[in-house]
Amino acid sequence: MTPYLQLIALLEMSLTCAVVLITLSQKLSSKEIPFVIRLLAAVLLVNLFFWPLGMSLELPLSAYVRGVTGELSIVTMLLLWSSILPAAKKTPLGFKVSVALIAIVFYPLALGLGMLDPYAWGYGSIGLLIAIIFFAIVCGLAGWTQGVWILSFAIIAWAVHWHESANLWDYLLDPILAIWALLAIPNAIYHKRRDRAQSDYLFRAG
Structure with a gap:
């Protein structure tokens, strides 16, 4: 896979992970989460999953998730x-x-x-x-x-x-x-x- 396709794959999986976590939070919440809050949370979570965090992790979190789920x-x-x-x-x-x-x-x-x-x-x-x-x-x-x-x-x-x-x-x-x-x-x-x-x-x- 070329670096260009790898970048796309990581961005897609990062956004997917962010949306899944936001959706789960909404289901656990008794109140509707405002869209602005969901959007800000998505931006933060995408960055969390996309960039390597150190802590002995050589790859971004999204890469490990993609290794389990495959390409959606x-x-x-x-x-x-x-x-x-x-x-x-x-x-x-x-x-x-x-x-x-x-x-x-x-x-x-x-x-x-x-x-x-x-x-x-x-x-x-x-x-x-x-x-x-x-x-x-x-x-x-x-x-x-x-x-x-x-x-x-x-x-x-x-x-x-x-x-x-x-x-x-x-x-x-x-x-x-x-x-x-x-x-x-x-x-x-x-x-x-x-x-x-x-x-x-x-x-x-x-």
Whole structure:
């Protein structure tokens, strides 16, 4: 990996780590953290993770995190980064279900289960590119414009070789995104059922 790509990778992981910590803090807090505070915290945490701190650490903290998680996809990073923006909307359940279904089929096949290798489609397959564009259009028609922008940025990043990989799949999907989608689906269903039960209880006669 060239020094330029290494710098990008460290900056991306530093920002991702900062957003994860801010998101966890927000979930543990009983009050909404003001956006200005979140922004300042992000700046401080990015610097904390990006610069080597000494203390017998030869590399920045983000490099060690990246060594464990690997390089995240553009889709994963943009979903995370946008979560701390003002009035950030929740990711639609339909997107989570789609990611989960794709991951369930994709990873076993990509790891050699069967004769089909969908990972090879990521090297310039027009069919895969058309499918992603179609999926982005569906997101737009469903009213989730954020998904359109995220998928568009992922395609652009792949086209300009923003990351080291030349495979489109690496810009769209990663194991962390797949695990998040698989865990988020039952959680979303539970909350919908709970909200519906509470609504029925409030409007129950008597």
